[in-house]
Amino acid sequence: MKIVIVGAGQAAASMAARLRAKGHDDEIVVIGAEPAAPYQRPPLSKAYLLGQMGLDRLTLRAAGWWADQGIALRLGEKATAIDPIGRRVTTDRGRVGYDVLALTTGARSRRLPAAMGGDLPGVHVIRTLADVDALAPDMRPGRRLIVIGGGYIGLEAAAVARKLDLGVTVIEAAPRILGRVAAAETADMIRALHRSHGVTILEGVGISRIGGTDRATGVALTDGRDLPADLIVAGIGVLPDTALAGTAGLALDNGIATDTLGRTSDPAIWAAGDCASFPWQGGRLRLESVGNAIDMAEAVADNIMGANRPYHPKPWFWSDQFDAKLQIAGLGMGHDRIVTRPGDGQHGGSVWYFQDNRLIAVDALNDARAYMIGKRLIESGRSPDPKTIATASDLKALLA
Template identity: 70%
Template sequence: MQIVILGAGQAAASMAAKLRALGHQGGITVIGDEPIPPYQRPPLSKAYLLGKMPLARLTLRGPEWWAEQDIRLLTDTTGFSIDRQARQVQTSAGAVPYDQLALTLGARPRRLPPGMGGDLAGLHAIRNLADIDRLRPELQAGRDLVVIGGGYIGLEAAAVARMLGLRVTLIESAPRILARVAAPETAAMIRKLHESHGVTICESTALTRIEGSQRVEGVRLADGRLLAADLAILGIGVDPETEVAAQAGLRIENGIACDSHGRTSDPAIWAAGDCASFPWQGQRMRLESVGNAIDMAELVAENMLGGGRDYQPKPWFWSDQYDAKLQIAGLGHGHDRIVTRPGDGAHGGSVWYFREGQLLAVDALNDARAYMVGKRLIEAGRSPDAERVADASVPVKDLLA
């Protein structure tokens, strides 16, 4: 059986490794449009951007591993279309036949609408290695940077820029940073952290356009203000990469729609990672995280070989900003109560999300013990008493009792 994996990121590497570990002896081909083998993406906007992690350490598997596992890796190769009847992927390197196909295409950064200066030099997105390699030389001490978007990518970029000595202003059109992904209490901790490092955060602040003739010279706001800018970073979210799937007639619903096994509307085609949506607790869910990419890809590998298992996600995330680490377990959507618990130091503590007494999620800033306890409780389906969570005199480990 010939298995083809289109898209060469974390999910692809995990799926290929799992297929071999499960004993698949047939052909495996991984197709990616970047010129290097699959690599880690989270360090791009952190350690790699700071120059603390070399390219060699980003790579998930060395060249010898792919050869030893007899996996065909096609880098610098674009997959244009899928011929479902012939079971072939049309690529820039020619047609690649498959018996089963997995789509691990990831997501792409959102861009500015036409007429807003989105084509100016000095405006950067952060998604892949090429994006970071273009940005790194521009992060020079004393320059003015405007970060557009107060999500995790924008905040991480702001932290790196401040550490490198740039003057940083971050603008967010919503009433607060992290509005889509975190409680106000978590956002307040992160805002305080950034302001203590000299970042100017402007919330409820909409962008009109990026000003400049050839490259970024300033950022015009909806209230008429013009922010000085030598460069700008666009961090307004991502969209799942679905174009090839849609052209092939696969069902698209908040990503490439899969069933609980990871199979798309074509029984010979599967999907995993950022591009895939799946049924979960009566809704259709799509998760953008390393954990989801690994877990879903390994499940799909098992199901390709007849496993027949449902995907049960165990969401976890993290974000490094300055010397602080934010760790998140679970999903807080639909909560009806927030409980905060103090941590150690000026920038630390945890935020606990409950719905009808059930623990949904924990955000922990510089508080690894709270994160681990919360994660264990969530995965076990157990919920501590909210009043005990809020009581700092109760040791966090006692919440497991």
């Protein structure tokens, strides 16, 4: 049984390794459009951009691992079409047949429209190694950076830029930063952290255009202000990369639609990671995280091998900003109550999300203990009384 994996990121690396660990001894081919071997994405906007981590530490597997495992790694090769009837993948180098195909195509950065100046030199996104390699030379002390978007990627870029001694302004069109992904209480902690490091945060105002002709020189805001800039980072989210799946006629629904096993509408094609959505609580869910990329890819590998094991996500996330670490367990969507606990330091504490008195998520800033206890409670299905969480002198007692 020849297995072809299209997309060469975290999910692909995890799936290939799992297939070999589960005893698949036939061909495995991994096709990736980027020239680099599968690498970690989270450090790109942090340690790698700061110059604290090289490509050798970024890669997920040592150079010889792929050959040792007998996995054909075809890099710098772009898949352009899938023929589900003939079971072939067409690439810019030829055709590759398969018995089973897995799509781990990930996600791509949203970009500002060219009509707004989004394609001007000096306007950057952060998603791939090439993106960050293009951005790094522009990140010089004393320069003025405008970050468009107050989500995690934008805020992480802002923190790195301040560490490199750039002047930084973050512009968020929504009423507050982290509006789609975190409670107002978490946003308040992150906002205070950034302002304490000299970041200017403008909320509730958008951009009408990017100024400049040969290069971006600033932004015009929707309230009439003009802000000068030497470079711009657009951190306005990502879109699941569904182009191949769509042209092949696979069902799409907030990504490549899979069943509980990770199988798409074509029984010979599977999907995992940022590109895939799966059934969850009566609807569909798509997660953009390292944890989901690993866990779903391993579940799909098991199911390709016949395990018939439904995928049940255990969401966890993190974000490093300045010297602070935000750790998140669970999903706070649909919460109807928030409980907060102070942390030990100036910038720290935890935010606990409840729905119908059921603990569903925890955000912990510089509070690893709260994160670990909250994660264990959520994964075990236990929900302490919200008042107890707010007043407990020792969170560990909640596990008793």
